[in-house]
Amino acid sequence: MFFSNIIKRGKTFGKYTIDSGVNVAKTLFQSSLPKVQDDAQAATQFKEGFNLSRNAMKFTGLLELIGSVFLFISIISKSGKKFARIGVLLTNIVLGGAIFKHLEAGHGVDGSKKALKLFGLNTLNFIETMRK
Numbered sequence: 001m002f003f004s005n006i007i008k009r010g011k012t013f014g015k016y017t018i019d020s021g022v023n024v025a026k027t028l029f030q031s032s033l034p035k036v037q038d039d040a041q042a043a044t045q046f047k048e049g050f051n052l053s054r055n056a057m058k059f060t061g062l063l064e065l066i067g068s069v070f071l072f073i074s075i076i077s078k079s080g081k082k083f084a085r086i087g088v089l090l091t092n093i094v095l096g097g098a099i100f101k102h103l104e105a106g107h108g109v110d111g112s113k114k115a116l117k118l119f120g121l122n123t124l125n126f127i128e129t130m131r132k
Contacts, residue, residue, distance in 0.1 A: 021071055021074065021075055021084065021125050022072075022075060023121065024068075024071060024091070024118050024121050024122055024125070025068045025069075025071035025072045025075075025087070026068075027114075027118060028064045028065075028067060028068040028071070028091055028094075028118070029064075029065065029068040029069075029072075031064060032061045032062075032064035032065040032068060033061070033065075034061070035057050035058060035060055035061025035062075035064065036058065036061040036062060036065055038054065038057075038058060042057060043057055049105055050101045050104075050105055052101070060094055060097070063090050063091070063093060063094045064090075064091060064094050066090055067086075067087045067088075067089075067090030067091035067094065068087065068091065069087075070083045070084070070086045070087030070090065071083070071084060071087035071088070071091070071125075073087075074087060081129040084125060084126070084129045085126060085129050088122045088123075088125055088126040088129075089126075091118075091122055092119055092122050092123070092126075095115045095118055095119040095122065096119065098112065098115040099112045099115045099116060099119065102115065
């Protein structure tokens with residue numbers, strides 16, 4: 001019911017999609033940089049908090065970075081829907097893993113709140129790209 005009410009709004013939802021797309025892309029881009037740059041503090045958090053290696057951290061950061069770039073491109077491109085779909089899929093893979101790892105590590109819903117929010121916004125963006 002919630003999603004159908006949002007989708008019926010039409011143009012308002014389209015503006016919401018652009019705003020949320022920028023927000024998601026910016027947030028993921030910023031969070032990917034320390035991982036891609038092989039930051040020691042980020043590596044320690046991955047190892048101690050989630051029992052993941054440096055290579056897993058770099059791979060996660062790379063997926064986040066590529067996904068966020070696709071989301072940025074989707075906003076300015078004429079064929080934005082294709083780029084948005086690719087970006088959403090890449091970033092939702094990472095966000096799904098982040099949600100799982102936070103819950104597995106015992107952080108609960110509070111620990112995974114940011115990833116859950118971004119995952120939800122991304123999913124709404126994906127739904128919007130499926131509309132004609």
